[in-house]
Amino acid sequence: MKIKINGEPRDLSPPLTVAEYLATLGLEVERVAVEHNHRILPRENFAEAQLADGDTLEIIQFVGGG
Amino acid sequence: MDDLIIAGRRFHSRLLVGTGKFSSNAAMVAAMEGSGCEIVTVALRRVDIDNPGDSMLAHIDRAKYLLLPNTSGARDAEEAVRLARLARAAGCEPWVKLEVTPDPYYLLPDPVETLKAAQILVKEGFVVLPYINADPVLAKHLQEAGTATVMPLGAPIGTNRGLRTRDQIAIIIEQAVVPVVVDAGLGAPSHAAEAMELGADAVLVNTALAVARDPGAMGAAFKKGVEAGRQGFLAGLGEQREKAEASSPLTGFLRD
DSSP states (O other): OEEEETTEEEEOOSSOBHHHHHHHHTOOGGGEEEEETTEEEOGGGTTTOBOOTTOEEEEEEEEEOO | OOOEEETTEEESOOEEEEOTTOSSHHHHHHHHHHHTOSEEEEEEEEOOTTOOOOOGGGGSOTTTOEEEEBOTTOOSHHHHHHHHHHHHHTTOOSEEEEOOOOOTTTOOOOHHHHHHHHHHHHHTTOEEEEEEOSOHHHHHHHHHHTOSOBEEBSSSTTOOOOOTTHHHHHHHHHHOSSOBEEESOOOSHHHHHHHHHTTOSEEEEOHHHHTSSSHHHHHHHHHHHHHHHHHHHHHOOOOOOSSOOOSSOSSOOSOO
């Protein structure tokens, strides 16, 4: 399935939840915020949120800033 | 030094520190520790999916420092509100340093979009600390909208030019009903002292610490500047005069 992640198209194999995808990247849940199809996805829903063909995902983290 | 209170929360330090541009996480932590700050700003950006790296958050003791996410990168109110909501979703307390800077050259804040975003975020329960140009009228509008502070700039971000907006900031301070935090452009401890002597409630510094040869020592130097300025302000500065006024008695000279 084609998913647009942080602005770039990616090809992922279903079935896959947001939590599972983050785990493949080695990203701890506590360090990110996620928008799934332009809506903020609460952390407690990462495990249930299934990715589907055509979805968009934004994965955001804190960086140094003034 | 007397405590700083923002939105009912008490802080011992009147120096806020930004975490950008440091050469390493160790340098960032050294600056934070040297400065004695209790509030640190952070930004939100996309994770590099191909190279997620480690998280700078792992280096910040959340029991010691309040994370103040900024909305840097936002070009309008909508983008700023989105970033603030994401920061909250990322587990931050609902505090936000609101900045809307559509102009990439001087990074000057957009007053119209900042006010619009502030109104939305206050309604959503955020503690809003807006970064603004040193505009007393805008500062009033923001306070009326319910912001927790106003944060006028001393000079454009990262310029180290000091308190170029001094006269305007003095008016903001005179009229303020919330803490005034001078943000941006302060490049030396003396600049921080000057802002505090003027009656600012706090200052925020980033670049000056990040580019210092010794960020930890520069943090400590700014801490002293802030404390000296605050103490001088509270002690009551003498009036400036045009002509000399002798400190020594004008009688009893050894002459006929």
